[in-house]
Amino acid sequence: MLLTIATTYSPATELGFLLHKHPDRCQSFSLTFGQAHVFYPEAQPERCMAALLLDVDPVKLVRGKGARLEQYVSDRPYVASSFLSVAIAQVFSTALSGRCKDRPELAQTPIPLVANISVLPCRGGESFLRLLFEPLGYTVSDQSYPLDEEFPDWGQSQYFTVQLQHTLPLGDLLSHLYVLIPVLDDDKHYWVNDDEIEKLLRHGEGWLTQHPARSQITRRYLKRQHRLTREALAQLAEEDNPDPDSAEESHAEEEAAVEKPISLNQQRMNAVIAALKQSNAKRVIDLGCGQGNLLKILLQDSFFEKITGVDVSHRSLEIAQERLDRLRLTRNQWERLQLIQSALTYQDKRFQGYDAATVIEVIEHLDLPRLGAFERVLFEFTHPKIIVVTTPNIEYNVKFEKLPAGKLRHKDHRFEWTRLEFQTWANQVAEKFAYAVEFQSVGMEDSEVGSPTQMAVFSS
Numbered sequence: 001m002l003l004t005i006a007t008t009y010s011p012a013t014e015l016g017f018l019l020h021k022h023p024d025r026c027q028s029f030s031l032t033f034g035q036a037h038v039f040y041p042e043a044q045p046e047r048c049m050a051a052l053l054l055d056v057d058p059v060k061l062v063r064g065k066g067a068r069l070e071q072y073v074s075d076r077p078y079v080a081s082s083f084l085s086v087a088i089a090q091v092f093s094t095a096l097s098g099r100c101k102d103r104p105e106l107a108q109t110p111i112p113l114v115a116n117i118s119v120l121p122c123r124g125g126e127s128f129l130r131l132l133f134e135p136l137g138y139t140v141s142d143q144s145y146p147l148d149e150e151f152p153d154w155g156q157s158q159y160f161t162v163q164l165q166h167t168l169p170l171g172d173l174l175s176h177l178y179v180l181i182p183v184l185d186d187d188k189h190y191w192v193n194d195d196e197i198e199k200l201l202r203h204g205e206g207w208l209t210q211h212p213a214r215s216q217i218t219r220r221y222l223k224r225q226h227r228l229t230r231e232a233l234a235q236l237a238e239e240d241n242p243d244p245d246s247a248e249e250s251h252a253e254e255e256a257a258v259e260k261p262i263s264l265n266q267q268r269m270n271a272v273i274a275a276l277k278q279s280n281a282k283r284v285i286d287l288g289c290g291q292g293n294l295l296k297i298l299l300q301d302s303f304f305e306k307i308t309g310v311d312v313s314h315r316s317l318e319i320a321q322e323r324l325d326r327l328r329l330t331r332n333q334w335e336r337l338q339l340i341q342s343a344l345t346y347q348d349k350r351f352q353g354y355d356a357a358t359v360i361e362v363i364e365h366l367d368l369p370r371l372g373a374f375e376r377v378l379f380e381f382t383h384p385k386i387i388v389v390t391t392p393n394i395e396y397n398v399k400f401e402k403l404p405a406g407k408l409r410h411k412d413h414r415f416e417w418t419r420l421e422f423q424t425w426a427n428q429v430a431e432k433f434a435y436a437v438e439f440q441s442v443g444m445e446d447s448e449v450g451s452p453t454q455m456a457v458f459s460s
Contacts, residue, residue: 001080002118003052003088004041005173009111012048016040017103018170019050019095029091033057033189034077036087054087079159080120082182082189088174096178096203098171110372113173115164119145122160123186129160131213132180135346137376139165175203183220192223197232206369209236210312210343264443268453269297271442272358272388275457277303279386281356285310287344287378288362292320299324299337310340310351317341345373347381356386361453364391364413379433379458387435387458389426390442392416395449419450426456435460 007015016023023043029036034056042049056077076083089096100107122129126142133140141163147154166173179200182188200208200221208214214236222228272294276284282305286294289309298307311317317339324337342348344362351357357378366374378387392409394416403409408416417425423439430437435458441451 001054001056001078001084002116003054003080003084003177004049004116005052005170006042006047006049006114006116007111008047011045013043013045014103014106015048015050015170016043018100018107019092020100021050021092023048023050029087031087031090033083033086036091038091052084052087052091054084056083075121075159076189078119079185080117080181081185081187085178085181088178092174095170096174098169107171108169110167110169112167113165113170115173115177117162117164117177117181119159120162120181120184121158122184123158124184125158126160129162129184132183132217133164133176135212135343135348136176136207137166137168137347137373141165172207176207179203179208179217179221183217186220188223192225192228194228194231196222197228197235200232201235204236210345210370212343212346212348264452265293267443268360268390268455269294271440271453271455272360272390273297273301275388275440275455276356276358276386279356279457279459281354281384281386282306283353283355284308284358285351285354285356285382285384286358286360287351288312288359288365289320289339290316292323294358294360295320295337296324296327299327299329299333302333305336306354307337308340308350308354309338310342310344310348312341312343314341344377345370347377351377351382354382354384356388357382357384359387359389361390361392363389364408364410364416367414375429375433379429379435383433383460385460388455389458390453390455391422393422393450393452393454394418396443396446396452398449399446399452417454419454422454422456426458430458433460 005015009015013023019038021027021038023040026037026039029038034054037053037055039051039053040049041051058077094100095107098107126144129142130140143161144156145159146152147157164173200218204217208217211217215233218232218236219229222232282303284298284304284306285308286298287310289295289311292309295307295309298304309317309320311320321339340348340350342350345366359378363371363374392413394408395418397403397407397409397416398405400409426437426439429435437456437458440455440457442453442455443451445451
């Protein structure tokens with residue numbers, strides 16, 4: 001089985017430092033089930049490719065185990081499987097951990113990477129393959145193979161040659177491959193016990209908790225052992241948030257109480273609606289819709305033709321639906337609305353096809369390391385013509401009497417930006433993804449600290 005990883009990062013030969021394998025050498029490593037070989041088919045400053053060739057010895061796999069004939073006749077020596085994951089962990093252990101002694105800053109730097117796997121078994125077909133990698137931001141290309149070229153009626157096999165493209169740290173790519181290759185294969189060559197939970201959580205840190213297929217990934221990774229799966233999912237849920245829905249409701253009420261004296265929420269909604277109408281945006285998706293404050297206004301206005309609310313919290317969507325149900329609307333008005341449960345840091349095809357996306361008081365709830373993934377989902381993958389983003393102005397917090405000094409407005413806020421910080425971020429994002437951006441103040445503006453809410457309107 002063969003895995004290649006290529007980059008056009010300049011200079012591309014830095015890939016050798018990240019992998020701790022010199023491009024001018026061919027190295028071999030002895031494993032319990034065969035041999036692993038690392039070499040570089042290309043090693044130029046403009047492009048560098050490293051190859052991991054795994055030679056599995058089928059006799060070693062069954063020797064001394066009372067083997068039967070069918071154990072010798074299998075696909076294991078020829079396809080990517082848990083054998084390849086073990087080889088990655090042993091041969092590229094330092095890179096997998098996200099460390100690089102000679103280039104420590106490079107190990108955390110997103111670089112353009114292209115991984116090719118020949119051949120990858122995918123029990124679940126192409127749709128499952130894409131379900132695993134596309135939410136992580138990968139561009140997936142695959143080639144399927146017939147069961148038998150002489151008998152096309154037999155249909156396609158479960159084997160694919162796969163290419164994955166993404167710009168991310170090398171350690172993240174290796175972690176994704178380490179976990180997801182055996183998940184696609186839906187098998188492991190060794191006994192699975194409690195230690196596998198620790199491996200899954202360690203290599204899934206930072207991405208698995210919010211992955212839309214985390215239950216399927218966990219179940220397959222742990223070879224469908226119910227006890228292990230339950231324990232792993234419980235730990236993932238606890239890591240994400242022990243009770244996110246109830247906490248979110250409580251914190252939202254606290255924030256509303258702080259802002260209520262100046263009717264800030266209503267002013268914010270009015271400013272967003274005005275920006276949408278000025279841009280003639282009739283199909284709107286509200287990302288992080290919460291309990292439906294904006295959706296209610298959009299739904300009551302016949303100007304808007306298609307309205308979608310998205311939130312990761314199932315409870316928030318339930319509350320939004322309950323509130324919207326109280327509106328006296330005709331059937332045609334209801335048909336304009338849909339609610340979607342989805343994470344905003346993963347690609348979702350249902351986000352596409354809208355004139356505008358609204359992101360109202362959302363970005364400050366994201367961990368800063370996840371903000372980059374959200375930017376790609378919103379500006380690159382979803383890519384509406386108009387994007388409206390609002391966020392608190394931390395400079396204005398001193399004006400709120402009910403807010404203690406030094407505290408953020410909402411307990412779940414990961415950060416709150418000054419006007420300069422917000423504008424710097426917005427200008428950088430606009431330049432990166434080919435948008436223009438304009439800024440507006442929302443609420444009464446103070447000569448020293450500005451307005452309580454700041455809004456950016458991006459247009460492409």
